[in-house]
Amino acid sequence: MMEAALRRAQEWSRNLTAWERRRIRPMITTSDNNAAGRLWNDLGHPYLNRFLRRANTTSTTLGPYGRWGLTRTTAADQMRLLGVLSGARHARDVLKERARAYGLRQMADVRRDQRWGVPAGMPRGVRAHLKNGWLPRATLGWRVHSVGVFKGDGRTYRIVVLSHGNPTMAYGVRTVERIAQAVHRGLNKGRGPGQGLTPESEISEVPDGSVEPEGETRDPAA
Template sequence: MLARSLEPVRAHGGTQVSVAVLEPSTGRQAVYGPQTHITASVAKVNILAALLLLAQREGRSLTEWETTTAAAMIQSSDNDSADALWRRIGGAEGLAEANKTLGLTSTRPGPDGHWGLTRTTAADQLTLLKAVFEDRSPLSQSSRRLIQGFMGRIDPDQAWGVSAEGSRWQLKNGWLQRSRSQRWAINSMGRVKAHGSTFYVAVLSHGSPTMSHGISAVERATRTAVHTLCGTPPPVAPIIG
C-alpha cells in the first residue's frame, strides 16, 4: 500500500525515496525502500547520540562546550560544530561503536572524516528516533530530553520536511548536492503530532534535480506515509521545484 502511494514521488523528477513511519501508541508502522542513502546532516542526531552515550559511560554530563557545540550542530546545522563533535566521539570508529548500542544495523560511518557521507536506511533512522524519544532506550532520560529540546528548536529556515504533516514537531533535516551528478540528497527525520496522534517519521531521498524539488518530494512522502498508516487518502498536491 505504501509503495503504491509513493510511486508518484519516484516518478516525478527521478527522486529515489525511502520512508519509515511508526505510530508508537498503536505500534502500527510501515517501511518502504531498503536501500541505503547518504545521511547529509541528519547524521548530526547520530553524532549527538554517540556523544551522549560516551558521556554516560564516563559517568558525567556534557561539558558547557559540548552542550553549546551540540546546540549549534542540531539547531543551526552548523558543520564546524559537527566536525568538532565527530572528532570528540572518535570519528567513524566511535560512531560505529555507538550504533551497536543504539541498534542501528545498516548504518556505515562516512569515510575519511566525511560524516555527511555516512550511509543509512530509513529503518535504521526509525530505530534512532525510537532511541531518542522512547523510555526504553540506551540513552538516559536527561540525554533524550537534551536531543528532543534541540530538535524542537530548529532554525526557522530549516523547519521543513517531516513537519509538513504535523502541528507540533521535533526534527532534523539534511541536504547535500552531489558534486558528480549535481543531484540532491534531501532527508528529514523526527517526531510529529498529527491527526490526534504522534508519529515518528524518517524520509531519505536522493536524485532530486533541485533542493526545492527534493524538499517538496520529502514533504509529499511524509504526508503520504502518515495518511497511509491512518488509512486515509494520501494528498495529491504536486511536487514543486
C-alpha cells in the same frame, strides 16, 4: 553524533560538558558544520561505531576521512536512531529519559528556514522534533533527507524520508513533504493539517556544507 555524545556522558556518569553543549546545540539547530566537525573528531570512529551497534543499526557506514556528510545510512536505521530519542521499546536502555528530553529539545528548536520536510501535513497540537540534510553529488543528484519525532495528544510517532536523484533541492523538498503529508494523514484520521508545504521561494539551493563541493579537497586532519 548528538546521541553518541549523550550516551558517552551517560557511560562516564557525568553531564554533558560545556564544550559538548556548545557544539551540539548549533550542530542541530543551525546545521553548524564547524561544531559538527569538532564533535565528530572528538567522538571518533571507534566510539561512533560502538554507539551505532548499541542502537541496533545494521546498515550505517561512517563517512571516510572525517567527512561525516558522506556517511551512508538507511531509513530503517534512521528510524532506530529516532527510537533512541523517542523512547521506543527497542531502545529504552540506550539513553535515560533526561538525555532523551535534551536531544528532542534541540531538534524542536531547529531554526525556521530549516523546518521543511517531514513536518508538512502534521496536525495542530503536534510538535515536531526534526533534523534535515541536503547535498548535491555528481551521481544521483540532490540527496534530500528529513527525519522527525512527533509528539502530541498523548502519542509519539516517527517519520523518516530519505531521497536521492532529485534534480534540484526544491524538487527534493517537495517530494519529501508530499510523502510526509500522506503519512500524517494516515496516522491522524479526521484531523486537518496544521502545517502546509514549504513555499518554493523559501527553499534554498545552497548545499548543507557537510561535504566540500566535488573537485575540491580538504586536509582530513584540519
